[in-house]
Amino acid sequence: MGPASQPDTTSSLKANTEQIRQQRRDNLSQWIGSVLNTNAPELTVVSGDASFRRYFRFKHQGATYIAVDAPPDKENNLAFWQIGSLLASQKIKVPEFKHIDLEHGFIILSDLGDQLLLPRLTESNVDSFYRKAIDIIIQLQIIPVEKIADLPAYDEQKLAFELSLFETWFVNKHLGIQLTDSQQTIIDKLCKQLIERATKQNQRLTHRDFHSRNLMLTQSDELAVIDFQDAVIGPVSYDLVSLLKDCYISWPRNKVIHWLESYYQIASQQTVACKPLMESSFDAFTQDFDWMGLQRHLKVLGIFCRLNYRDNKPQYLKDLRLTYDYVKQVTSHYQELKDFDELLEQLIGPAFETSQ
Numbered sequence: 092m093g094p095a096s097q098p099d100t101t102s103s104l105k106a107n108t109e110q111i112r113q114q115r116r117d118n119l120s121q122w123i124g125s126v127l128n129t130n131a132p133e134l135t136v137v138s139g140d141a142s143f144r145r146y147f148r149f150k151h152q153g154a155t156y157i158a159v160d161a162p163p164d165k166e167n168n169l170a171f172w173q174i175g176s177l178l179a180s181q182k183i184k185v186p187e188f189k190h191i192d193l194e195h196g197f198i199i200l201s202d203l204g205d206q207l208l209l210p211r212l213t214e215s216n217v218d219s220f221y222r223k224a225i226d227i228i229i230q231l232q233i234i235p236v237e238k239i240a241d242l243p244a245y246d247e248q249k250l251a252f253e254l255s256l257f258e259t260w261f262v263n264k265h266l267g268i269q270l271t272d273s274q275q276t277i278i279d280k281l282c283k284q285l286i287e288r289a290t291k292q293n294q295r296l297t298h299r300d301f302h303s304r305n306l307m308l309t310q311s312d313e314l315a316v317i318d319f320q321d322a323v324i325g326p327v328s329y330d331l332v333s334l335l336k337d338c339y340i341s342w343p344r345n346k347v348i349h350w351l352e353s354y355y356q357i358a359s360q361q362t363v364a365c366k367p368l369m370e371s372s373f374d375a376f377t378q379d380f381d382w383m384g385l386q387r388h389l390k391v392l393g394i395f396c397r398l399n400y401r402d403n404k405p406q407y408l409k410d411l412r413l414t415y416d417y418v419k420q421v422t423s424h425y426q427e428l429k430d431f432d433e434l435l436e437q438l439i440g441p442a443f444e445t446s447q
Contacts, residue, residue, distance in 0.1 A: 116160060119147070126192075127151055133149065134149050143161070143166055144161045144166055146158070147160070156189065157186065161196040161198060166196060166320070167321075168196055168198065169193055170321075170322075171198075171319075171320035174319050176188070178319060183231070183316055185319065186201050186203055186317065187201035203315050203317070204308075204310065206307060208224075209339055221335070224301075225357070228330045228331060228354070231296045231330065232296060232358070232361070233368065236364045239296045242322060244324050245294070245323040245324060247286050249323070250289055254282045254286075258270070258278060259393060261389075261392040261393045261395075265446065266439065266443060266446060274434060274438070277430045277434050278431070280430065281428065281430075285382055285385060285386040288379060289326045289379075292327055292383075294324050295325070296324065297322060298316065299321045300333060302339065303340055305318040327369070328376065328379045338391055338414045341413055348377070351380060378425070385422065385428075392415060396411075411443075419432075
């Protein structure tokens with residue numbers, strides 16, 4: 092008689108997770124019925140994202156609404172609500188919060204539709220849409236200081252942790268590379284350079300994920316902002332990087348510089364708390380932008396791999412190529428980054444090509 096078979100732990104955990112998700116969905120529907128004084132509605136899946144939130148659509152009295160399941164042990168729903176209220180008060184289009192249960196992580200939002208900006212972007216309309224998006228970034232950045240005082244700072248510790256994701260999940264886990272001491276020294280030096288550059292910029296309200304999948308189009312082609320709950324006080328170049336060096340779509344460098352100039356001209360005329368929003372030369376700001384992009388894209392390489400290996404979301408692996416290309420464009424352009432660029436050329440790049 093053969094040995095007793097071991098239980099399939101992975102399958103068991105997956106089944107348990109699905110059971111919990113279904114129970115939360117049922118509880119969400121019942122909660123909606125109670126707060127709207129109606130029968131528990133049927134919930135239709137709209138989407139999930141890179142977080143633990145799930146979105147559903149339901150009908151009530153002839154209108155549609157969005158129901159959000161956001162487990163309170165996984166998601167910061169208080170920040171989601173508070174920042175959404177702040178943005179709405181500044182006339183920035185965001186989903187309207189109809190009801191929220193912070194204890195259970197249930198939310199009812201107004202329905203902005205299904206049209207993300209990304210699939211609508213074309214060579215002929217991108218200038219118009221990006222001008223609107225840049226205007227929103229300016230609106231975010233000129234929100235009075237006292238109104239954002241409670242937001243967390245995008246400080247050295249947070250920036251350093253994000254950069255560590257590149258090594259942990261992309262280099263070690265995805266590529267199977269263990270760095271030598273000398274190679275580690277190169278990465279440590281790079282991290283210090285990027286953090287110093289980021290923290291020396293003016294620090295304003297920063298969405299932190301301001302890209303074409305987090306901008307929606309209303310029926311009148313007005314841009315609406317979503318996924319803003321992780322906003323921080325951070326470098327003024329950060330949201331521009333998210334938009335203009337989007338990990339899901341790319342544009343020629345000359346276009347990116349043109350949009351960057353448009354932002355710079357507007358920002359140079361703005362003051363916040365009697366301080367100019369933009370104080371550096373355009374050349375210096377361009378380097379701020381590029382190096383901030385390098386920090387973001389190194390982080391994103393790690394996050395996309397973490398989503399695959401930890402969260403069973405392999406769909407993000409297809410976006411590694413563009414994200415890596417953004418990294419290489421910057422490291423090959425700046426002499427100060429030569430050591431890291433050589434590490435990419437000799438070790439990390441070849442391993443990445445093999446993994447594709």
